[in-house]
Ligand SMILES: Nc1ncnc2c1ncn2[C@@H]1O[C@H](COP(=O)(O)OP(=O)(O)O)[C@@H](O)[C@H]1O
């Protein structure tokens with residue numbers, strides 16, 4: 596089958612990745628599916644530990660033991676990256692799909708000059724002609740606005756500030772003109788001004804070079820200015836996906852709604868306390884039955900404790916996995932004026948008293964109890 600230009604450049608289908616630890620199987624990513632179109636900017640958002648980085652590492656074949664992709668397909672221009680050879684994948688990584696991490700210092704080699712490291716990134720692949728490598732290295736540093744770049748190519752990583760190192764990482768990531776750039780919390784360690792500059796830089800790169808960008812962040816505020824579409828993850832799963840307008844103006848999953856409420860607001864009274872989401876994300880070895888957000892959800896119903904909702908359309912190109920959805924929560928549970936956002940506060944629904952588990956009662960007159968067999 597021939598591919599058309601409008602086909603997604605990346606298709607993730609039913610991706611599940613687990614870590615097989617001594618305590619059990621940590622289901623870090625479960626049944627995650629999404630597309631990335633050529634030139635698109637996609638945000639992946641959620642609290643720490645919800646599976647964002649593991650999703651990115653799975654795409655690049657970088658999940659380390661005891662982790663492993665247990666199911667799914669990752670199609671890059673129609674080719675499944677999970678079924679190609681190690682060397683072929685190594686070539687795609689860095690050349691066609693590049694990744695930049697939160698902590699550039701751990702990804703840069705402290706004993707090599709910045710310029711040499713950018714050049715090395717190009718020499719590792721054969722996309723850039725050898726005679727172009729050196730001038731391109733310098734050009735890239737200029738492109739990412741490293742001042743006095745002709746001199747600074749000879750510096751070592753420790754001579755750069757955090758923001759400048761992140762620019763170097765972006766330059767390295769872009770060195771082979773990748774089609775996809777995955778930026779995992781690229782601004783988290785930086786102060787607000789530098790953060791804004793890096794985001795501006797990513798915006799320019801997307802506009803000028805058409806690079807598709809996946810921006811991963813725990814901060815929903817960061818995606819607004821860069822991404823056209825947003826995926827919200829909770830406990831290893833996608834719970835909502837929509838255009839940035841849909842996610843910000845009309846979130847349908849209570850978790851997305853809670854994330855938005857916990858964002859600092861520019862127009863808010865400075866003394867207003869930041870509202871954080873009560874409770875913690877669940878244990879990924881033994882998550883709660885039913886909807887995994889039920890221990891923290893103000894709008895939960897009885898069925899949320901036993902039945903896990905699937906992603907369903909809630910608007911044009913907008914999907915969410917929730918039995919209630921915010922439309923109903925506003926109409927029937929007064930979500931608009933809710934002061935107490937604690938678990939079950941809006942619906943009044945408490946968790947079932949007895950934990951749901953296997954029925955261990957022994958039917959009458961049915962022979963020996965299990966312990967009696969053990970003693971044989
Ligand atoms: N090496 C590992 N061993 C066991 N569990 C891991 C490992 N790496 C990640 N995890 C688990 O996978 C989950 C998802 O992690 P991650 O994708 O890094 O979250 P984040 O959304 O913050 O990027 C976490 O809950 C974490 O406990």
Ligand code: SF4
Nearest residue numbers: 886889892899917918
């Ligand atoms: S209403 Fe139910 S299904 Fe929806 S997020 Fe809350 S607990 Fe989950």
Ligand SMILES: [Mg+2]
Nearest residue numbers: 647648649779
């Ligand atoms: Mg992460």
